[in-house]
Amino acid sequence: MNKLKGKWLVLLSIVFLYGCAQxxxxxxxxxxxxxxxxxxxxxxxxxxxxxxxxxxxxxxxxxxxxxxxxxxxxxxxxxxxxxxxxxxxxxxxxxxxxxxxxxxxxxxxxxxxxxxxxxxxxxxxxxxxxxxxxxxxxxxxxxxxxxxxxxxxxxxxxxxxxxxxxxxxxxxxxxxxxxxxxxxxxxxxxxxxxxxxxxxxxxxxxxxxxxxxxxxxxxKIVRDTFKVGLYETILDNEDVPSKILQKKANKITVAFDAIHSKREIQLIDADKPTFDLNIKIKSRVLEVYPDINQGDPKSVSALEKAIEKKLSKEVSRVIAHSQEVESDIFGFGEKYRSSVRHSELTKEKWHKMYKDMKVNVHVDFVILRNGVFE
Incomplete structure (x- = not known):
């Protein structure tokens, strides 16, 4: 009887609380x-x-x-x-x-x-x-x-x-x-x-x-990994050997999807902050205009080198712009603080150091040769 009475009290409490809730x-x-x-x-x-x-x-x-x-x-x-x-x-x-x-x-x-x-x-x-x-x-x-x-x-x-x-x-x-x-x-x-x-x-x-x-x-490729995106870039004519092109052109447009990218930042000089930025991208080339012989390993290798040069140049440009305005959106300061013991880093101190920071950008671009090109 006492157990039954207790259950009713619990049930009544729940109903009461539910009625009070907004x-x-x-x-x-x-x-x-x-x-x-x-x-x-x-x-x-x-x-x-x-x-x-x-x-x-x-x-x-x-x-x-x-x-x-x-x-x-x-x-x-x-x-x-x-x-x-x-x-x-x-x-x-x-x-x-x-x-x-x-x-x-x-x-x-x-x-x-x-x-x-x-x-x-x-x-x-x-x-x-x-x-x-x-x-x-x-x-x-x-x-x-x-x-x-x-x-x-x-x-x-x-x-x-x-x-x-x-x-x-x-x-x-x-x-x-x-x-x-x-x-x-x-x-x-x-x-x-x-x-x-x-x-x-x-x-x-x-x-x-x-x-x-x-x-x-x-x-994104400097701040994070890249997995599914599609990107298009224009290569300068002098960066691509003319012998691999099917026809002459002033520029070469390449569209690719980054199957996987990985970046690694290493501090190599703490006195005048200097970093090595290594970016590795494995990608499938979807389209090249003008066309090249993608079945020829030498042509593919030349295209990889041209894309590496282009990406290195563009990444360096974007980092340099962020340095001009003292906006470290990439987190180089986080890497510096975790690598240098007792750095006593502050936001103000790092923004001043960031302007004179040096970054060596290295891009390793690999075209996945799976035989599928769109």
């Missing part, structure tokens, strides 16, 4: 899928939120709302006063920053989102050419939900390795790390489309420069 019925809330930040008037924060509302018939409606306040939480309160449904941020997938704001300082926005338990560490972060609000509020002919569209745009380009990944977790790691700076994709509106247009380079929490979108490949 529930969020889908048709009573607005789901924020994307937030864009710009500099507002009188130093306020201008927040543009893309909010999906679902009615009882499970038909959805997308609202794009801009508010200005002193804090991001104040902007959410302002938005709630303008909507009939409570705004929830648990479904947020992307955070965008206007270009002017990114150049000013993102410290507050990074800390605020990291401290918010409702915000997933897996959300993407990116910079917008110009301001975020006009990009989000434009009425696109073929885009129903601009929040979901931008999320899928970034997600599929990251998965196919056309663009670097910049989740909140990754950004936080690079931001707080001594010896590495953060980088984000850049978006812009192109008529009725939204496209990825480049890579934003940061020094601390301030954007200091950009790279064109084609350079994201070089950034």
């Amino acid at each position: 529930t969020n019925i889908l048709d009573k809330v607005g789901l924020t899928t994307l937030v864009g930040y710009d500099i507002g008037k009188e130093e306020k924060i201008a927040t543009t939120a893309v909010i999906r509302e679902v009615n009882p018939e499970f038909q959805s409606n997308v609202e794009v709302l801009t508010t200005e306040n002193d804090t991001s939480k104040g902007n959410r309160m302002e938005a709630n006063r303008k909507l009939s449904k409570k705004i929830m941020v648990g479904q947020m997938r992307v955070i965008l920053f206007g270009e002017e704001l990114a150049k000013d300082d993102l410290r507050y926005y990074l800390d605020t989102n990291l401290e918010n338990a409702s915000v997933s560490n897996g959300i993407f972060m990116a910079v917008v050419e110009g301001e975020a609000a006009p990009l989000l509020k434009y009425e696109y002919k073929n885009i129903e939900d601009i929040g979901q569209h931008i999320f899928r745009l970034i997600e599929q380009n990251v998965k196919q390795e056309y663009m670097i990944s910049s989740t909140l977790h990754q950004i936080a790691h690079d931001y707080y790390s001594i010896g590495k700076d953060l980088a984000m994709p850049i978006l812009k509106r192109d008529d009725e489309l939204v496209e990825l247009s480049g890579v934003a380079l940061f020094k601390g929490s301030k954007m200091v420069s950009t790279l064109p979108v084609k350079d994201s490949f070089y950034v």
